[in-house]
Amino acid sequence: GAVVSQHPSWVICKSGTSVKIECRSLDFQATTMFWYRQFPKQSLMLMATSNEGSKATYEQGVEKDKFLINHASLTLSTLTVTSAHPEDSSFYICSARVDNEQFFGPGTRLTVL
């Protein structure tokens, strides 16, 4: 199956700083990628849909100015958590769609101190 990678795997940052997470499709091109957030013991929550060459579509309740998404190429989407706070600590997962299947990255654990 298609492979999606994320970088970094985990990151610890101070409150008020910004953190960028990269999502790459390694062996295919992805015009659409998705960003999810998952809190402990909870399900994945879709944050936004990232479209190559255009603005991302955010789910209701997700602040677009806080979670900046850039999908500048067919193999890379980035999520920047701006002015991070402890409540932003979570597991962030990206995915890319191929036909009716969705392939997920390994996730990025963000801890904001």
Added chain:
Amino acid sequence: LAKTTQPISMDSYEGQEVNITCSHNNIATNDYITWYQQFPSQGPRFIIQGYKTKVTNEVASLFIPADRKSSTLSLPRVSLSDTAVYYCLVVVNGQNFVFGPGTRLSVLP
């Protein structure tokens, strides 16, 4: 969007067959049913996908009745390493992969 309902948790023993049923009463004509497995601190992993009747691959089978309002994931002879959370999703026209709460399967020795 089609909403899914699954049992919150299930227990099983090694070597047993496990069946997890998902309800999706308002599934639409073009929707597919997809199951994912997730281990702690990892991204979900695709298990199986189907549209109707029965689909089988090397790890699982998926049974979908004619009305498609439910589906059952069948895991044959589970092992300890199958302990994970299993999610049932209804995929709408290849978009809108919305996750429900999932089923936490615990396989006991």
